[in-house]
Amino acid sequence: xxxxxxxxxxxxPSEWHIANKMQCASTESQKSRSERMIAESQRLxxxxxxxxxxxxxxxxxxxxxxxxxxxxxxQELDNKLEQIVHETEVLLTFKTRLEKSLESCREPLIIxxxxxLNRQRRAGIDLVHDEVEQELVKEVEVLQGVTxxxxxxxxxxxxxxxxxxxxxxxxxxxxxxxxxxxxxDDYCASLTNNTPDIRYxxxxxxxxxxxxxxxxxxxxxxxxxxxxxxxxxxxxxxxxLIDGILSQTANDMRKQCEIVNVAFRNKVKxxxxxxxxxxxxxxxxxxxxxxxxxxxxxxxxxVSQEKNIAALKKAIGDKEGPVKVxxxxxxxxxxxxxxxxxxxxxxxxxxxEVQEITKNIQRLxxxxxxxxxxxxxxxxxxxxxxxxxxxxxxxxxxxxVLCMQMRESVYINNF
Numbered sequence: 001x002x003x004x005x006x007x008x009x010x011x012x013p014s015e016w017h018i019a020n021k022m023q024c025a026s027t028e029s030q031k032s033r034s035e036r037m038i039a040e041s042q043r044l045x046x047x048x049x050x051x052x053x054x055x056x057x058x059x060x061x062x063x064x065x066x067x068x069x070x071x072x073x074x075q076e077l078d079n080k081l082e083q084i085v086h087e088t089e090v091l092l093t094f095k096t097r098l099e100k101s102l103e104s105c106r107e108p109l110i111i112x113x114x115x116x117l118n119r120q121r122r123a124g125i126d127l128v129h130d131e132v133e134q135e136l137v138k139e140v141e142v143l144q145g146v147t148x149x150x151x152x153x154x155x156x157x158x159x160x161x162x163x164x165x166x167x168x169x170x171x172x173x174x175x176x177x178x179x180x181x182x183x184x185d186d187y188c189a190s191l192t193n194n195t196p197d198i199r200y201x202x203x204x205x206x207x208x209x210x211x212x213x214x215x216x217x218x219x220x221x222x223x224x225x226x227x228x229x230x231x232x233x234x235x236x237x238x239x240x241l242i243d244g245i246l247s248q249t250a251n252d253m254r255k256q257c258e259i260v261n262v263a264f265r266n267k268v269k270x271x272x273x274x275x276x277x278x279x280x281x282x283x284x285x286x287x288x289x290x291x292x293x294x295x296x297x298x299x300x301x302x303v304s305q306e307k308n309i310a311a312l313k314k315a316i317g318d319k320e321g322p323v324k325v326x327x328x329x330x331x332x333x334x335x336x337x338x339x340x341x342x343x344x345x346x347x348x349x350x351x352x353e354v355q356e357i358t359k360n361i362q363r364l365x366x367x368x369x370x371x372x373x374x375x376x377x378x379x380x381x382x383x384x385x386x387x388x389x390x391x392x393x394x395x396x397x398x399x400x401v402l403c404m405q406m407r408e409s410v411y412i413n414n415f
Contacts, residue, residue: 063189070185073221074178080228081171087235088164094242095157101246101415102150108253108410109143112136112260115403124388125339126271126395132263139256146249153245160231160238167228174224246415254412261407268400275392278385338384 011019116136120127191198212220333347 063185067185067189070178070182076225077171077175080225081168084164084168084228084232087232088161091161091235091239094239097246097415098150098154098157098242104413105143105147111406111410112139112143118398118402121398122395124391126391130267132267135260135263139260142252142256146253149245153242160235163231164235167231170224171228174221250412250414257410257412264399264404268396271392271395275389278389281385
């Protein structure tokens with residue numbers, strides 16, 4: 001019990017002094033470390049604050065620069081879009097001109113082909129491959145060539161319009177993205193440390209795989225601009241080509257149309273002249289077919305010459321063979337058709353042969369025979385002339401009435 005009531009062990013005074021010194025030294029050391037830490041922390045705070053402000057200011061400037069860059073490219077794209085839209089609208093008017101010009105070729109082509117078809121109905125010698133037909137064939141070739149050229153140009157124009165619209169679509173998509181990016185960066189530029197809706201975002205610094213480099217970004221818009229410029233320049237060149245084609249084709253068609261019309265007028269005049277000559281000749285022949293003055297006297301003289309004719313019959317009988325040959329030849333050749341019934345050198349020589357055989361005794365009989373033969377020949381000739389005049393009337397009806405009147409509706413416009 002006495003042991004339990006013993007007091008705690010006593011320290012030596014030197015230990016007490018040492019302990020106090022150690023406490024003081026430890027406190028001073030801790031205080032010194034704390035002061036250094038406070039100073040270091042203050043320096044770190046100042047440094048980080050300055051760095052943060054500087055970095056944030058630099059980022060804000062970068063955002064402003066980026067906004068200016070986006071605005072620049074957006075303006076470029078806007079300008080190119082406006083140009084390509086305007087150019088496409090103008091090219092569409094040229095397409096309309098081509099379509100109207102192509103449509104206007106149909107009627108002249110149909111009329112030219114109908115003229116050729118109608119002129120196949122010419123008859124006899126008038127069915128000739130004359131200048132009118134040659135120029136009509138050429139006109140058909142010109143119109144078919146113009147139609148083919150305009151068709152190819154129209155296809156080329158449609159393709160260019162498609163390319164223009166493709167370039168326009170690319171510009172619009174790029175502009176839409178630029179507008180979105182501009183809104184986002186403009187929003188970012190407006191953010192401050194005191195903005196209410198700022199927040200932490202998980203994985204904000206993660207770089208996605210679809211990010212592109214600034215060079216690729218510039219290159220993408222630059223390609224769209226270059227494509228738009230290229231298609232616009234191609235469209236301008238095509239419009240100049242279309243202008244030239246429309247002007248040249250209209251001139252070619254108009255020129256050939258006038259050549260054909262002149263050929264028709266000349267042909268009609270030529271046929272009318274020929275018809276007039278034939279009618280004059282027919283009238284002369286018809287007049288010649290009437291008995292001339294003194295015809296009755298000749299008949300009387302023929303009767304009075306019966307004894308002479310009877311006397312000549314013996315001579316004719318002696319030369320019956322040659323006379324029959326000559327007369328048989330004459331009779332055979334009298335059956336030549338139409339225009340082939342020509343008083344040619346053979347006919348002349350046969351008659352001369354008869355005259356030579358019968359000599360002077362046969363003169364009256366030859367005169368009567370020649371008169372009768374000539375009358376028969378004139379009768380056949382009259383039929384031939386009337387037929388030829390009918391052919392000319394048919395030709396005039398085809399060329400002057402059917403063709404020329406139909407061609408009056410042809411008018412070549414400049415589109």
